[in-house]
Each structure stands twice: as C-alpha cells, then as structure tokens.
Amino acid sequence: MGRMTSRDGGTGQAWAALGGPEELAVRVGYRGPSGLEDGPLPVRELARATVGVCALAAAELTAVRAGGGAQDVAPLLVDEGAVATAFVSERHLLVDGRPPVTFAPLSGFWRAADGWVRTHANYAHHETALVRVLGAGTREGVAGAIAGRRAVDVQEEVYAAGGLAVSVMTDGYGAPQPLVERTGSGVRGRSLGAVAEGAGLPMAGVRVLDLTRVIAGPVATRTLGLLGADVLRIDSAGLPESDDAYADTGFGKRSALLDLGEAGDRAVFDGLLAGADVVVTGYRPGALERYGLGAQELLARRPGLVVAELCAWGWHGPWAGRRGFDSLVQAGYGISAACGDGHHPGVLPAQALDHGTGYLAAAGVLRALADGGGQALRFSLAGTASWLVREVPAAGAAVPGYAPQPWLRETASGYGPLRYAASPLGGRGWERGPSRWGTDRPAWL
Numbered sequence: 252m253g254r255m256t257s258r259d260g261g262t263g264q265a266w267a268a269l270g271g272p273e274e275l276a277v278r279v280g281y282r283g284p285s286g287l288e289d290g291p292l293p294v295r296e297l298a299r300a301t302v303g304v305c306a307l308a309a310a311e312l313t314a315v316r317a318g319g320g321a322q323d324v325a326p327l328l329v330d331e332g333a334v335a336t337a338f339v340s341e342r343h344l345l346v347d348g349r350p351p352v353t354f355a356p357l358s359g360f361w362r363a364a365d366g367w368v369r370t371h372a373n374y375a376h377h378e379t380a381l382v383r384v385l386g387a388g389t390r391e392g393v394a395g396a397i398a399g400r401r402a403v404d405v406q407e408e409v410y411a412a413g414g415l416a417v418s419v420m421t422d423g424y425g426a427p428q429p430l431v432e433r434t435g436s437g438v439r440g441r442s443l444g445a446v447a448e449g450a451g452l453p454m455a456g457v458r459v460l461d462l463t464r465v466i467a468g469p470v471a472t473r474t475l476g477l478l479g480a481d482v483l484r485i486d487s488a489g490l491p492e493s494d495d496a497y498a499d500t501g502f503g504k505r506s507a508l509l510d511l512g513e514a515g516d517r518a519v520f521d522g523l524l525a526g527a528d529v530v531v532t533g534y535r536p537g538a539l540e541r542y543g544l545g546a547q548e549l550l551a552r553r554p555g556l557v558v559a560e561l562c563a564w565g566w567h568g569p570w571a572g573r574r575g576f577d578s579l580v581q582a583g584y585g586i587s588a589a590c591g592d593g594h595h596p597g598v599l600p601a602q603a604l605d606h607g608t609g610y611l612a613a614a615g616v617l618r619a620l621a622d623g624g625g626q627a628l629r630f631s632l633a634g635t636a637s638w639l640v641r642e643v644p645a646a647g648a649a650v651p652g653y654a655p656q657p658w659l660r661e662t663a664s665g666y667g668p669l670r671y672a673a674s675p676l677g678g679r680g681w682e683r684g685p686s687r688w689g690t691d692r693p694a695w696l
Contacts, residue, residue: 440624470609476503
C-alpha cells in the first residue's frame with residue numbers, strides 16, 4: 252500500500268475550512284515520489300492537500316448516497332506523483348503531437364524604473380490593450396516602454412485600458428484572505444438518490460452548469476465530470492477560449508455558446524438553470540450580477556442549489572473586482588518576489604494557485620452535496636495564496652524518484668490526438684477527450 256500518513260497538517264486545515272467532519276481528515280494518506288519542489292513555499296503540501304480533500308469529499312458523498320455516513324469512509328491513498336503531474340498538466344499536454352502555447356510573447360516579467368511588472372497577454376483583447384498603452388508590440392519595444400515608467404503606473408494605465416499588468420510586490424505578502432467562504436440558504440436540494448457503494452461515481456445524475464474559464468474553474472468542473480456529473484460549460488461567442496487551454500481542461504464536460512444578452516439564448520440558459528443542481532462560476536465579482544446570476548440571486552431563485560464562485564483577487568478589498576490570473580496573483584501577492592533570486596522575480600513550480608483552487612472548489616461542491624445542498628461557496632486564487640504563505644505546514648522532504656510517465660495518457664479529441672495528464676483522483680478516468688470548444692448543444696443529457 253505504500254507510506255500513509257496518520258496526520259497531515261495541510262489536509263486538516265483545508266478539510267476544516269470546507270466544514271468536513273473532523274474525524275475524516277486523518278483517513279487521507281499520501282505515497283510515492285513527488286515532482287513538485289517546494290522552494291521557499293510549501294507547494295507540494297498545498298497540492299497534495301487540495302487533491303486529498305477532493306478525494307475525501309468524493310468518498311464522503313459516495314458513502315452518503317449509499318445510505319451511510321462519515322463512519323463508512325474507508326482510508327484512502329493519494330499518489331504524490333499523480334498530483335505533481337496533474338498540477339502541471341498544461342506542460343505535459345500534446346495536441347496532435349505539438350506542445351501547447353502556454354504564455355504569449357508579451358506575457359512575462361519586465362523591469363520598470365523602480366521595480367518589476369508582470370504582464371498577461373495570452374488573450375487577444377488583453378494584448379491589444381497592453382500594446383495600445385505602451386505604444387509597442389514587440390518584446391524589445393515593451394521592454395523599453397516599461398523600463399522608463401514606474402511599475403505601479405504601468406499597472407494602473409494598462410488595467411484602465413482593459414489589459415493586465417501587475418506591479419511585483421516586494422515588501423511581504425498581500426492582505427490575508429479566507430481559503431473558503433460558505434453560506435447556506437437553509438433549504439435542501441433535491442434528493443440525489445442512491446449510488447452503488449464502490450462505484451466511484453458520487454456525482455452520478457448531478458447536473459453542473461459550468462460558467463468558468465481558463466484553469467481554476469475548469470479544473471474544478473473537469474473533476475466533477477470525472478466523478479460522474481453531467482457538466483455543461485456555457486460561454487459567450489464574443490469571449491473565445493484558447494483551443495489549447497480547452498484541450499487541457501475540457502475533459503469531462505460539454506461546451507456550448509449562448510449570448511445572455513439575447514432573449515432567445517437567455518431563455519435557453521434559464522431552462523438549463525432550472526434543471527441544474529450545481530452552478531460553478533469563474534468570473535470576477537460583479538460580472539455575472541448584471542445578468543442576475545450572482546450567487547445570492549441564484550439561491551433566491553433556486554434555494555437548494557450549490558453555487559461555487561471563483562475569482563482571482565478575493566471577494567473583499569480594493570482589488571476584488573479586478574481581472575487576474577495565477578501568474579498575476581503570484582506577482583501582486585508577494586510570491587514572485589519570494590521565489591526570486593534577489594535580482595529577478597521567480598515563480599512557483601506549478602500554477603498551484605489555479606490548480607489548487609480548482610480542486611478545493613470541486614471538494615467544496617462535493618461536501619455541500621453531502622450536506623444536502625443549498626449552499627454558496629467562495630474561493631479565490633488570492634485566498635489560496637494567503638493559505639500557502641501563512642498556514643500550510645511543510646511536511647519534510649519528498650520521496651525521490653519521480654517520473655511523470657505512469658500518469659500520462661492518450662486519447663482522441665475534437666482537437667485531434669491528445670497526450671494528457673491523468674486525474675490524480677485515479678479511477679477509470681475520463682471516458683473521452685474534450686470536444687471542440689463551443690460546439691455542443693446547450694442541453695442536458
């Protein structure tokens with residue numbers, strides 16, 4: 252069976268934040284070598300803890316749906332090699348034999364007159380805004396334009412224009428943020444019915460409406476799809492997703508396009524919402540409220556729903572409504588400086604804020620369903636960052652000997668043959684690769 256821990260501090264912390272029964276936290280063990288090197292921060296511990304609580308929440312929901320409870324959850328093991336491989340899934344992806352495009356040429360760190368700036372220009376509209384502000388569209392031109400400006404001025408000018416740039420924080424870490432925020436409606440959701448014990452599909456028959464983008468939210472929903480849910484992702488045609496990003500995170504779901512500002516499409520969406528058990532959103536605070544789709548509005552319409560919201564900068568403070576990505580939160584929260592060498596900012600060994608938040612959100616949904624539904628949950632990359640830099644305890648040296656090959660798989664997809672990282676939750680895996688983004692019917696199975 253391999254090594255199994257009797258107590259893991261990070262797992263216990265995450266499980267408590269999710270409201271899980273205290274006695275279950277020690278039933279998760281970890282084995283095998285890990286390919287995640289911590290550096291100055293306990294990234295390996297964060298990664299395995301977020302996957303561990305997700306596996307534990309899945310086992311709990313399975314037990315509940317089989318007519319039992321926490322006492323029926325057997326000890327389980329999570330393989331640290333599988334966790335490490337999944338946390339860098341985009342690096343292992345091959346799309347019809349080629350590696351994906353992960354960061355565009357104008358994304359990265361740039362030296363400013365008084366520090367450093369991190370830009371994110373992977374999406375065309377963000378790149379256009381950056382180029383418009385800086386008056387340059389090449390790496391050399393961007394470097395020259397930023398070098399003569401204060402970092403915070405670049406940050407604010409680019410953001411005001413609709414782009415993404417963040418001054419690298421060098422004086423400590425950002426303000427504390429909660430790992431999870433939970434509120435209840437007081438109304439239970441529909442009965443999910445029994446699921447055969449040992450079937451490994453605790454989300455069988457559950458409908459998940461997926462309003463997420465990029466990595467964190469899609470990791471959460473592809474995990475729920477792995478566990479048996481009918482996951483339907485809805486996007487606007489006016490905000491296209493990267494093909495490579497969807498090839499990595501589109502497993503376990505279908506993808507359709509609707510314009511919520513158009514009456515006919517909104518009627519279709521409202522019909523989907525009426526049949527959903529779970530809604531997962533991944534837009535900045537306030538973005539969905541203008542459509543009447545904020546968490547409290549959704550619970551007012553459907554009190555038994557489980558609503559999980561994810562954002563970049565947290566739900567409180569002056570940056571709550573800002574757009575952001577993992578790399579930008581690392582820069583703006585103080586992580587990039589902590590991972591640097593004193594001369595140049597650095598990065599975590601994985602986009603751990605994205606992946607970790609995704610597994611936490613999936614775990615939160617599973618736990619909320621085990622408790623009967625009727626809950627609103629909030630997660631953020633900044634909340635996960637705050638947990639990483641302030642609370643996650645180091646657990647000692649990793650077992651050596653990691654290699655990713657045991658957790659790499661191949662399948663057909665809408666983008667051609669894929670090589671991809673298997674889910675660290677194990678089991679039989681996804682039944683098929685992702686379709687092409689936006690090409691499925693907006694209807695439940």
